[in-house]
Amino acid sequence: MFEASLTVDRDFALAPLDRRLFGVFVEHLGRCVYSGLYEPGHPTADEQGFRGDVAELTKELGATLVRYPGGNFMSGYNWEDGVGPKDQRPRRLDLAWFSTETNQVGTHEFMHWCRKVGIEPMFGVNLGTRGPDEARHYLEYCNHPGGTALSDLRRAHGAEEPLGIKFWCLGNEMDGPWQICQKTPDEYGRIAKETAKLMRWVDPSIELAACGSSAYDMPSYGAWEDRVLEHCFEQVDYLSLHSYFVKPPADTSTESFFAQIETNARYIEDTVAIADAVATRKRSSKRLMLSFDEWNVWYRARHGEHLKQAGWPEAPRLLEEVYTAEDALLIGGMLTMMMNHADRLKVACMAQLCNVIAPIMTEPGGPAWRQTIFHPFAQAARWAHGDVLRPVVKSPGCANAKHGELPWLCASVVDDASTGQTAVFLLNRHLTEEMDLGITLRGLGAGRELVQAEQLHSADLHAANTIDAPDRVAPQPLAGIAIDGEQLRVKLKPASWNVIVTKAVRA
Template sequence: MKGRASIHRDFSIAQIDDRLYSAFIEHMGRAIYSGIYEPDHPTANADGFRNEVLDLVRNLKIPAIRYPGGNFVSAYKWEDGVGPKEDRPVRLDLAWRSKETNQVGINEFARWAKDAEIEMMLAVNLGTRGIEEARNFVEYCNHPSGTYWSDLRRSHGVEDPYGVNMWCLGNEMDGPWQIGHMEAKEYGRLADETSKAVKAFGKGIETVVCGSSNDQMPTYPDWERQVLEECYENVDYISLHKYFGNNSRNSLNYFAKVEETGRYIQSIAGVIDYVKAKKRAKNDIYICFDEWNVWYHNREEDSKNWHSWDWPEAPALLEEDYNLEDAIFVGGLLNEFIRRSDRVKIACIAQLVNVIAPIRTERGGKAWATSIYYPYQFASLYGRGTALNVSVDCPRYDEAVAQDVNYLDVAAVLAPDGKSITVFAINRSPDEAMELDLALHGFDNLKLIDHQVMGGDSSLARVANTCAEPNKVTPRKGDRLAVGEGALKGELPAFSYSMIRLSVG
């Protein structure tokens, strides 16, 4: 199988916002408790956070993290998580039918985020609460001193404000499962007024309004239209959520869902443009794809459990053992975000630890990287800069979710200093290697810096990293590519993901 591609230095898509490689963590399952926070763990620091988990997180270079939810936020009282820990109430979390001890709240999480070198992106409760509580939360976090809420923060040992600039206006408010679910116009009005209140705290604050929970919702995409018609001039982003699976055990159909995601993004971009034109607005709104990941391995069984269990504390929930196939798919999805970086400015892998996550932990024991950790890490480290157009000519296939799908999936990013280019390449074929001929125009002195590859054998599609065997699916050094005559040539193994770095003049 042969695949030809072409890149030109001057043909770019957009400057990539670093926040395209952000993450999400929710008070759900073991994401917080025994995930990032376990005071009795041998590696716990003075604040109770697991240092070996922090190391894995730091190695991802995550720019921003969305917190504290998720469905959890729609009944959350942020005030429960501040002040002396012994005085904090234990609450029942209706979203995941579990107990919330509130031992981690905004101040603890802020210290963890600082240690992890991640900017916070906070969500406010617009399910059971509203403008007043959101305003108070922002004042607590962002105002220096001299007011009730800012001085309360200072009394809790935090003198300097956090200066949080990204605020999510609720979560999945289109979903009937959401506590406080609303109709589109009702939510749009509330989001508009809440955004104005939040932005009154100073310049630089950005807000994210809820779009559809997924592109299969019966109200999609009219939900986006109605919401934006109410709040377009006062918000900055609209959120998209989508989770993926391969219940049919058809790898090619699974990989084609990347194309389906591209259509989702394109459709919402069209809605944004329509509302902007209709309102004669001057501002632009971008997409915040703030929940995405693979979620299907344990989904049915987990759903039975959490709908029936008796309010446990930090139960194991949505703990997916990701395999090689999932890693290749996640690499493709990240490629699509790069190709759509003119519209998608923020994206958050959901979630970060234990709950459908690139990082897993054993309670009291080890932490390890799942298979999807690596393509996410490569994109975060080397996918920053300018997204370049890639012209691809290769064999194609048809599946249920999309037709004319390329076997060769390529995205390319020129580094901010212009001295290197990174190519993320996937051969989706289960059984045929891809003979690659990638022409690079407008670049001088091409040199291959690094080639890391995952996969190469579809018979290993279901192999996963586990606590007992944490290194079953990891990148290895590639040796089948070379540079010559202004092109990158060689072979991409079947069923593989590659990260290729080139120095350029």
């Protein structure tokens, strides 16, 4: 056993937590939509064909925002294909995933699903094969009240009132050679600027995210952000980041796997520095915010038949990663890190929601179940409300080639002054030793009572949840928490993710 400490102070708040940090991603890819969210004829399907079991799990997950319809799919998508009578919609070859797209789910169907689960939509526009004109037409169709050809077409399609979609992505991963119509940073920066300009003229209330680099290790990272923002800095509100966590064959240690938490912290901080450098060069007081709108573990189902199947199939089984207890711990640690950057990171989307690198899995005609990574996300989404407090962590750790000494403890604390509840999120990265942790909640009320305490731990880090064993890895009660005024003491199991929620006792 080793000792560690965590201290926070009410007067040292980092920033209010934007609840859109608990977003997800839905793309027309593999079985994410078809036989995932949408399966007419399924025993739980509603009148529109959306699976009720997946809708209930999405609510339980606590997702607040959903990015749609892609992803790489977005760069070849014609929005007009997904509106109007279903029996008149065209079938298309999807060049992003070498599949056949039926367009049976489009704008109105997806908005029905968003309302069903109570989630905010974040739509994207195609800046690959298309451009500013189609983007402003799509926005007019969705958000303009009426009296124009496009807004009246929406009304003719059954939506009398505007859809009210307020958050839009300007393309997707336009730096990537895999992207349909890849662009240089100057090409993309110019088209993003002009698209943003036209869209804001149609609806000044919208928020817009521009494409940052599609990964931190892209050769053009940094230069891409600088050049893109040189063009569109004043027109956009967010810059996107994407990151998928892998276990390289050359280094398969769990300790190095967990170090990707720090790698992504540096990714955020470096991107903030670039955005602020552009602001300085432009003599602007504006501070651009970040949207981490694709993130997850993804390395097993990344090649060969997992990525592409012959014959242009409909809804093939692609990217269906099976997650382990180890993956769930990394997801928990990533959540603590992202919350601790709440001053600039306002939006994040776990990719994706269902079947495709996802927390929810389904079987056609059969059940839906929670993958291991479902649990830390759901816990954080449920309990993290209010202000993120600046954590002071004192913990022994291990040496890492990239980042130096890494503490065994990863932690974040979110305090909700309106309810008096304080949520503490903790990852013990040590694989074999228990942590004796002292927590000081300074200035948050001398009298506290326990509301919730859970741990996610498995003796087998390779354990996974399957259709036959859907609850093999799941949260369990965390016992033995001692509370003495502002002080908490708890022992954390090795390789465990933990959530402790306490409440100030009001006199």
